[in-house]
Amino acid sequence: MKRFGISLPKEMADAIDKISRETGATRSEIVAAALQEYLEARRSHAEPEHQCLGVVMAVTDTFSEIGDVIEDNKTHIVAYTHLHVEGRCLTIAVVKGSSDQIEKLTLEVSKRSKLSRYVPLL
Ligand SMILES: [Zn+2]
Ligand SMILES: [Zn+2]
Structure with missing residues:
Protein backbone atom coordinates (compact mmCIF):
# COMPACT_ATOMS: atom_id res chain seq x y z
CA MET A 1 0.00 0.00 0.00
CA ALA A 46 -5.45 4.06 -24.97
CA GLU A 47 -2.86 1.29 -25.25
CA PRO A 48 -1.56 0.38 -27.71
CA GLU A 49 -1.96 3.40 -29.97
CA HIS A 50 -4.82 2.74 -32.42
CA GLN A 51 -7.60 4.44 -34.40
CA CYS A 52 -10.71 5.01 -32.28
CA LEU A 53 -14.29 5.21 -33.36
CA GLY A 54 -16.77 5.72 -30.55
CA VAL A 55 -19.58 7.69 -29.00
CA VAL A 56 -19.16 10.32 -26.30
CA MET A 57 -22.20 11.18 -24.20
CA ALA A 58 -22.15 14.13 -21.84
CA VAL A 59 -24.71 15.66 -19.47
CA THR A 60 -24.28 19.38 -18.74
CA ASP A 61 -26.47 22.24 -17.46
CA THR A 62 -25.89 24.33 -20.59
CA PHE A 63 -24.45 23.70 -24.04
CA SER A 64 -21.80 26.41 -23.52
CA GLU A 65 -20.07 24.25 -20.89
CA ILE A 66 -19.11 21.82 -23.62
CA GLY A 67 -19.48 23.89 -26.82
CA ASP A 68 -15.82 24.92 -27.05
CA VAL A 69 -14.62 21.31 -26.69
CA ILE A 70 -16.86 20.40 -29.65
CA GLU A 71 -15.52 23.40 -31.58
CA ASP A 72 -11.85 22.63 -30.75
CA ASN A 73 -12.26 18.98 -31.76
CA LYS A 74 -14.27 19.47 -34.94
CA THR A 75 -11.83 17.38 -36.95
CA HIS A 76 -12.42 14.35 -34.67
CA ILE A 77 -16.20 14.70 -34.46
CA VAL A 78 -18.04 12.84 -37.21
CA ALA A 79 -21.48 13.99 -36.05
CA TYR A 80 -23.15 15.20 -32.89
CA THR A 81 -26.57 15.94 -31.54
CA HIS A 82 -27.79 17.98 -28.60
CA LEU A 83 -30.97 17.10 -26.68
CA HIS A 84 -32.77 18.25 -23.57
CA VAL A 85 -33.70 15.65 -20.99
CA GLU A 86 -35.29 16.56 -17.64
CA GLY A 87 -34.07 20.15 -17.98
CA ARG A 88 -30.49 19.13 -18.64
CA CYS A 89 -28.42 19.15 -21.82
CA LEU A 90 -27.37 15.85 -23.32
CA THR A 91 -24.71 15.96 -26.04
CA ILE A 92 -24.01 12.80 -28.02
CA ALA A 93 -21.05 12.85 -30.40
CA VAL A 94 -19.62 10.22 -32.72
CA VAL A 95 -15.85 10.65 -32.54
CA LYS A 96 -13.05 9.29 -34.66
CA GLY A 97 -9.29 9.76 -34.42
CA SER A 98 -6.08 8.42 -32.93
CA SER A 99 -6.52 6.96 -29.43
CA ASP A 100 -4.31 9.80 -28.21
CA GLN A 101 -6.63 12.49 -29.55
CA ILE A 102 -9.78 10.70 -28.42
CA GLU A 103 -8.35 10.18 -24.93
CA LYS A 104 -7.68 13.94 -24.67
CA LEU A 105 -11.15 14.75 -25.99
CA THR A 106 -12.94 12.41 -23.54
CA LEU A 107 -10.89 13.75 -20.59
CA GLU A 108 -11.76 17.33 -21.57
CA VAL A 109 -15.45 16.41 -21.86
CA SER A 110 -15.48 14.63 -18.48
CA LYS A 111 -13.90 17.66 -16.77
CA ARG A 112 -16.75 19.89 -17.96
CA SER A 113 -19.77 17.66 -17.56
CA LYS A 114 -21.87 16.29 -14.72
CA LEU A 115 -21.69 12.86 -16.26
CA SER A 116 -19.91 11.53 -19.32
CA ARG A 117 -19.26 8.20 -20.97
CA TYR A 118 -17.16 7.02 -23.87
CA VAL A 119 -18.44 3.92 -25.64
CA PRO A 120 -16.04 2.42 -28.20
CA LEU A 121 -17.65 1.20 -31.42
CA LEU A 122 -14.58 -0.71 -32.61
ZN1 LIG B 1 -9.94 3.48 -28.66
ZN1 LIG C 1 -28.84 22.41 -24.29
Whole structure:
Protein backbone atom coordinates (compact mmCIF):
# COMPACT_ATOMS: atom_id res chain seq x y z
CA MET A 1 0.00 0.00 0.00
CA LYS A 2 1.10 3.50 -0.72
CA ARG A 3 -0.39 6.61 0.87
CA PHE A 4 -0.79 9.96 -0.83
CA GLY A 5 -3.00 13.01 -0.46
CA ILE A 6 -5.32 14.03 -3.26
CA SER A 7 -7.63 17.02 -3.77
CA LEU A 8 -11.22 16.43 -4.85
CA PRO A 9 -14.13 18.78 -5.54
CA LYS A 10 -16.33 19.02 -2.41
CA GLU A 11 -19.31 17.44 -4.20
CA MET A 12 -17.18 14.41 -5.04
CA ALA A 13 -15.78 14.09 -1.51
CA ASP A 14 -19.33 14.33 -0.07
CA ALA A 15 -20.54 11.64 -2.49
CA ILE A 16 -17.68 9.36 -1.38
CA ASP A 17 -18.55 9.92 2.30
CA LYS A 18 -22.20 9.12 1.56
CA ILE A 19 -21.25 5.83 -0.14
CA SER A 20 -18.95 5.09 2.78
CA ARG A 21 -21.79 5.54 5.30
CA GLU A 22 -24.17 3.47 3.21
CA THR A 23 -21.84 0.58 2.44
CA GLY A 24 -19.36 0.58 5.30
CA ALA A 25 -16.48 0.70 2.78
CA THR A 26 -13.63 3.07 3.62
CA ARG A 27 -12.92 6.16 1.50
CA SER A 28 -9.75 4.49 0.25
CA GLU A 29 -11.65 1.38 -0.84
CA ILE A 30 -14.22 3.47 -2.74
CA VAL A 31 -11.60 5.61 -4.48
CA ALA A 32 -9.54 2.50 -5.33
CA ALA A 33 -12.64 0.79 -6.85
CA ALA A 34 -13.43 3.84 -9.00
CA LEU A 35 -9.81 4.19 -10.05
CA GLN A 36 -9.62 0.52 -10.96
CA GLU A 37 -12.47 1.01 -13.44
CA TYR A 38 -10.81 4.09 -14.90
CA LEU A 39 -7.46 2.35 -15.28
CA GLU A 40 -9.06 -0.66 -16.98
CA ALA A 41 -11.03 1.57 -19.37
CA ARG A 42 -7.92 3.58 -20.16
CA ARG A 43 -5.78 0.49 -20.67
CA SER A 44 -8.18 -1.04 -23.18
CA HIS A 45 -8.82 2.28 -24.89
CA ALA A 46 -5.45 4.06 -24.97
CA GLU A 47 -2.86 1.29 -25.25
CA PRO A 48 -1.56 0.38 -27.71
CA GLU A 49 -1.96 3.40 -29.97
CA HIS A 50 -4.82 2.74 -32.42
CA GLN A 51 -7.60 4.44 -34.40
CA CYS A 52 -10.71 5.01 -32.28
CA LEU A 53 -14.29 5.21 -33.36
CA GLY A 54 -16.77 5.72 -30.55
CA VAL A 55 -19.58 7.69 -29.00
CA VAL A 56 -19.16 10.32 -26.30
CA MET A 57 -22.20 11.18 -24.20
CA ALA A 58 -22.15 14.13 -21.84
CA VAL A 59 -24.71 15.66 -19.47
CA THR A 60 -24.28 19.38 -18.74
CA ASP A 61 -26.47 22.24 -17.46
CA THR A 62 -25.89 24.33 -20.59
CA PHE A 63 -24.45 23.70 -24.04
CA SER A 64 -21.80 26.41 -23.52
CA GLU A 65 -20.07 24.25 -20.89
CA ILE A 66 -19.11 21.82 -23.62
CA GLY A 67 -19.48 23.89 -26.82
CA ASP A 68 -15.82 24.92 -27.05
CA VAL A 69 -14.62 21.31 -26.69
CA ILE A 70 -16.86 20.40 -29.65
CA GLU A 71 -15.52 23.40 -31.58
CA ASP A 72 -11.85 22.63 -30.75
CA ASN A 73 -12.26 18.98 -31.76
CA LYS A 74 -14.27 19.47 -34.94
CA THR A 75 -11.83 17.38 -36.95
CA HIS A 76 -12.42 14.35 -34.67
CA ILE A 77 -16.20 14.70 -34.46
CA VAL A 78 -18.04 12.84 -37.21
CA ALA A 79 -21.48 13.99 -36.05
CA TYR A 80 -23.15 15.20 -32.89
CA THR A 81 -26.57 15.94 -31.54
CA HIS A 82 -27.79 17.98 -28.60
CA LEU A 83 -30.97 17.10 -26.68
CA HIS A 84 -32.77 18.25 -23.57
CA VAL A 85 -33.70 15.65 -20.99
CA GLU A 86 -35.29 16.56 -17.64
CA GLY A 87 -34.07 20.15 -17.98
CA ARG A 88 -30.49 19.13 -18.64
CA CYS A 89 -28.42 19.15 -21.82
CA LEU A 90 -27.37 15.85 -23.32
CA THR A 91 -24.71 15.96 -26.04
CA ILE A 92 -24.01 12.80 -28.02
CA ALA A 93 -21.05 12.85 -30.40
CA VAL A 94 -19.62 10.22 -32.72
CA VAL A 95 -15.85 10.65 -32.54
CA LYS A 96 -13.05 9.29 -34.66
CA GLY A 97 -9.29 9.76 -34.42
CA SER A 98 -6.08 8.42 -32.93
CA SER A 99 -6.52 6.96 -29.43
CA ASP A 100 -4.31 9.80 -28.21
CA GLN A 101 -6.63 12.49 -29.55
CA ILE A 102 -9.78 10.70 -28.42
CA GLU A 103 -8.35 10.18 -24.93
CA LYS A 104 -7.68 13.94 -24.67
CA LEU A 105 -11.15 14.75 -25.99
CA THR A 106 -12.94 12.41 -23.54
CA LEU A 107 -10.89 13.75 -20.59
CA GLU A 108 -11.76 17.33 -21.57
CA VAL A 109 -15.45 16.41 -21.86
CA SER A 110 -15.48 14.63 -18.48
CA LYS A 111 -13.90 17.66 -16.77
CA ARG A 112 -16.75 19.89 -17.96
CA SER A 113 -19.77 17.66 -17.56
CA LYS A 114 -21.87 16.29 -14.72
CA LEU A 115 -21.69 12.86 -16.26
CA SER A 116 -19.91 11.53 -19.32
CA ARG A 117 -19.26 8.20 -20.97
CA TYR A 118 -17.16 7.02 -23.87
CA VAL A 119 -18.44 3.92 -25.64
CA PRO A 120 -16.04 2.42 -28.20
CA LEU A 121 -17.65 1.20 -31.42
CA LEU A 122 -14.58 -0.71 -32.61
ZN1 LIG B 1 -9.94 3.48 -28.66
ZN1 LIG C 1 -28.84 22.41 -24.29
